[in-house]
Amino acid sequence: MAKKDTEKSKAIEETLWQSCDKLRGSVDPAEYKHVVLGLIFLKFASDKFEERKAEIIAEGKEKYVEMKDFYNMKNVFFLEEISRWSYISKNAKQDDLALKIDTALHTIEKNNPALKGALPDNYFSRLGLDKTKLASLVDKINEINTLEDKEHDIIGRVYEYFLRKFAIKEGKGKGEFYTPKTIVNLMAELIEPYNGIIYDPACGSGGMFVQSIKFIENHQGNKKEISIYGQESSPTTYKLAKMNLAIRGISANLGLKHADTFHDDQHKDLKADYIMANPPFNQKDWRGENELKDDPRWKGYDVPPKSNANYGWILNMVSKLSDNGVAGFILANGALSGGGEEYKIRKALIKNNLIEAIIIIPRNTFYTTDISVTLWIINKNKKERTIQINDRQKNYRNREKEVLFMDLRRWGSEYEKQFVELTATDIEKIAENYHNWQQTDWETTYKDVPEFCKSVHFDQLKENKYSLVPSKYIDFIDVDSNIDFDTEMKRIQKDFKALLKEEKESQEQLINAFKTLGYEL
Template sequence: MNKQQLASRIWESANKMRSKIEANEYKDYILGFIFYKFLSDREVEYLKKNDWEDGDLPELVEEDKEVVEQCRHNLGYFIEYRNLFSTWISMGRDFDASNVTDALSAFERLINDSHKKVFSGVFETLQTGLSKLGETSNARTKAISDLLQLIKDIPMDEKQGYDVLGFIYEYLISNFAANAGKKAGEFYTPHEVSLLMSEIVAYHLKDKEHIAIYDPTSGSGSLLINIGHSASKYMSRDSIRYYAQELKENTYNLTRMNLVMRGINPSNIFTRNADTLEDDWPIDLESYPPVLRVDAVVSNPPYSQQWTPEGKELDPRYSEYGLAPKSKADYAFLLHDLYHIKPDGIMTIVLPHGVLFRGGEEERIRTNLIEKNNIDAIIGLPANIFFGTGIPTIIMVLKQQRDNNDVLIIDASKGYVKEGKNNKLQASDIKRIVDTYISRKNIDKYSKVVSRSEIRANEYNLNIPRYVDSSENAESWDIYASMMGGIPNAEIDELSMYWDAFPELRDLLFAGDGTPYSSVKVENVKKEIENSADIERFRKKFTDSFADFDDVLRNKLITGMETVQVSKEEAVIGDDIFARLADVPLVDKYAAYQILDDNWNTIAMDFDVILTEGKDAVRGVDPNMVVKKDKEVQDGWKGRILPFDLVQKELLRDELAQITEKERRINDISSEYEELIDNLTEDDKQSDILNDTQDAFNAKGVAVRLKELRNADTEEEKALKVTLERYTALSKEEKNLKKAVKDMNVELHMKTKIVIENLTDAEVEEMLYRKWIFPISAGMKTIPESIVGDLEKKVQALSSKYANTLTDIENEIHSAEAELCKMLDDLVGNEFDMAGLACLKKLLGGE
């Protein structure tokens, strides 16, 4: 189920629930039931791995102490058969709301002591809120049943390519509770921002064998989950300990749910429901001071929230830096995070832009952070990337100890794509930022390494535009060229990156006369560029660099399928693409990387299936289930891995061509209908032979009129009869064609199913190549043509910019005035008319 399908289902369900519960509370119900289903399914999966069969599950009862203890010891909890989610679904009309309340109570009672910190109270919000779902037991039962039916179809695994719980949380906050979310400070960290922070942190920690990570405002837990995922590229997942603190109880429960659902060992999860600024945590009672320091802290705290600084002057978190103002706790959260990282640790925090330049207490803290050399980097993000707020934000990277004493400032505010009302970081934007952070390079209009002395000179103001000007250059107009013509050499020089790459091309296109101006000396700029030796060499260099790219990907992803490490492979292929482009000029390596990433999610999801079920899963065909009238029914079949249309295009070309030919003929018939209508007289168009809008024939009206024209006498009647007979013949042909196409599509659909199920090994590999590798290669091949096309547009624009000079325009005006004067000479009138015309001629420059 993709995001759009999931969002649609949630929207529909939430609308049904609106009369019963507040929109902002809906997420607590749906997320709670999703987590219960996950735990229920997980227990069944565990038992089946230990020799249980489906028929044995009814024996799963609390009285079987041995099984209870086995589950509690290995899973941390026990759910008996009658309380399983699958049992609720199978009960049908026998299901009752009390089944849920009884099950949740039993779950809390049977949590293993060693897992209470993870599971205790996790369903509290759900259980206490069930009474709101209806005034009567029957009403509550109906509401819960509707939710269960929705949830049973929501994916619970990690094969979706996105954080399902996090997405639902974000979707509901943005669509149903934006205002409530703002008031509560609930800004779900978009996956892309979370991934960016995670990649920076993971790179810093890559040489460690064991790490502890902490989020003091954990929300849905997405930041911790993504850091763990990124860090697992360098170490075992079981080597990571997760610490999370969250103020709101329902959101705190969501943190625990999400961490557990992502397969994190509960013994590595440490959570707390408390106020981060009021209650310092995590603590280590065996050390002094009793503070637990971790390898990395990540956070997206509520922006500019009020807090209580009174009495905290001696709090070790703040004492060396200062207290954030009462009305803005941004720096209070930052200092809390900084306090909890190890000397060699790292922290990343999302904050509003204001922390970079606001005065007062914040300026004092900012000054101390700079002088104590804690700020490592500042990354400016695009506006409108968070749901619920359009405020521009930054990521600040800090460390306790650093080898350098400068600050890297990156303005990444221009790198995004639009997605609905919001902006979104692409994979290439994230990689560009991370690569720039690692290399600490100065990049024009993007990044700058700023010395501490320069920051001091700016009075500790870190506002990004003071250091990085990412604004577009304003277009300038040369006065002389505008008056007299020619193209300023200075503007041609602005295309120097092209002339450096194509050293002969400039002289082929432009002619100079010893002045600061040149002219385009070829009639067809596009043709001259396309046929130039420079461009030919450029294309060949690009093609040669990717000559064996298909074979490399085929050997890596298809031939060596069993050894592919999906979580690491995209980065490996990305590095290969960068290496191939190292000596190719003009190509944006990150644009090439984006082509890879645009296709990678599909590849990764397919690998999840193949590595779980085996390569034979490529031959799998499953029922295509759709919802019609609130019921899930089968609508044909779909390939588990291979799309039907791909197989038809590659292996069933003849059958597809026959259908295409008939569909083409159907389109031709539609055009013929239009011609017949155009040839009708206006009276005929007003008659019953056409519909009310006069854009289609009315079959019944045509039949009646043909009967009337059986003995047509006049030429007009005979012509109309021929037209209507032609329509009748076309209509019959169209009907037969549509039936044939429908029947052929059904036949092709079933034939495709058989073909997929009986693919040879060679065909399996070829189909995977077509689905996985060919789109990437095809995308890469568009890159050089895009660059050449951009150059052509820029040269054409320069040529057009000064093509019409002011002198030319002035001459045209004089010519038009003279022509008008001649025309005035031919006019006659009374003495007053002629005096007026004479005055007008004088104004036009005539005599």
């Protein structure tokens, strides 16, 4: 896209956000994202409908313009007149505007089975929105031509922009529905989801799926060779995901309903070729004392502790992988070490040759936490093999006894004055390093780099009691002064102990001297 077009699109996103932000006075931010995104979806669906209607008329089939099948055959949602944006816009100044919007969304969902459970239900009326502000919002959205630039997906960009802005605004505890796009891009570049089944057990607003499809398109793949499965427990986030995917024409099976992945698995028999996930961090009391103890997903492992769901998520994903499946997922750093059941499960995962890479993500990357988190790569087939990816051949070496560690805490660029994101160049370099390490010619293309990466043999993991903390393995060197931090730290600790010992001896001599003089201390 030319710079001028990009700036124009960006201006649309920012202008619309500023207009929508005016709702803040009457609606909680956690609520009004559903208002805004519901209206954006309605405008987009209407524009697509009107475009298809014009095509039918141009083909000389005007008598069929109200027949649903002529829209469905082109993957366009059929809209009755009361569901069309022209009707909503024309009635924007009416007192019952909220009711009309609810009716429009309900009617669209009723007429299009693919949208079952996707759209807000009696949402606008229930919120009691200020009718003047709602009318102003409708007028502003009316200015967007959602089909203006099909190649660069303006409506998708607007939707993505809003998801990110809402996640930032809601912050800790409420922004879990959104994973920063650059992290999803990194995940896709690492696990390369070209074809087969993609699964996300905690899919949020569907960002993993959107970026997977974009990865395929950017690498000249065929998105028809991908099947998407996901699950989400929050009813409102479940709707966000369905709308997000519908806007982009992405077909997905998100289960029959919103449901908890542990207690109501919507895809029990699924075997996925790729898993991409950002499950909730450190969930407490995710199961009862005796609940799920005999769940088949833990077969061959200890039962994950009820005090923390991190290893429950890991084993859920391991159980869903196909024989050649690969998973990329985000977890809090606490999962890298620790004892009890987690230690036993982690040890078994390592001994079963499932863990391929552990990557520390920069701090302040996520809107819901300012801590550094970890990207795990689990691979069911780390053996030597050759696969065909589009027009290129990929030759894997045997990596069963190795794990690649990468530390990205010094990577990325600042934005919004409080967050960090990996740039496209960062992602390209990180992915290249990872894939070089995987290849049969790795000894000529890959090398351990201090403060960045280290290939670690199973024996060293065993020596460190199966800890997956990267700093235990990656060499840290001060490049400016060529100081090995590990060696220097040991020297400092030794000197400090000697100093303490000397101080203690001096105190004892002083006390003895006072006692000799007859003082009681």
